Amino acid sequence: MDKKEAEKICICKSCPTYRECKEKIAFCFNGKSKCIKEDRGCICGGCPVHQKEKLKHYDYCFKGTEKQIG
Numbered sequence: 001m002d003k004k005e006a007e008k009i010c011i012c013k014s015c016p017t018y019r020e021c022k023e024k025i026a027f028c029f030n031g032k033s034k035c036i037k038e039d040r041g042c043i044c045g046g047c048p049v050h051q052k053e054k055l056k057h058y059d060y061c062f063k064g065t066e067k068q069i070g
Contacts, residue, residue, distance in 0.1 A: 003029045006049045016040040017061060027060035028053070031068065036061045 003026065012018050012025035021035030028049060044050050044058040057069045 001049065001053055006053075009048045009052075011043060011047045012061070015043045015061075017042065027064075028055055028057075028066050030065070031060075032064045033061040 003024075006026040006029045007024060010026040010028075012027060017036055017038070017040045018025075019033075019036050021033065023033060023035065024030045026049060027033060028044065028047075039059065039062065042058045044055070044060060049055070053066070055066045057063065057066055060066070060069070063069045
């Protein structure tokens with residue numbers, strides 16, 4: 001899966017932690033957010049990108065991509 005496909009199917013905007021900031025979503029592919037500062041819960045485990053790519057981590061908006069965390 002490439003970044004564009006991940007951005008199309010990701011659910012970051014549905015997450016209680018997400019804040020609109022004119023940055024690319026699919027944080028698991030694009031890296032941590034510069035705007036999100038408060039953790040209000042994580043839904044990464046329910047994301048089709050997370051499942052399709054068999055990702056292991058969570059809180060990508062805070063920690064960075066799967067590769068950066070792992």
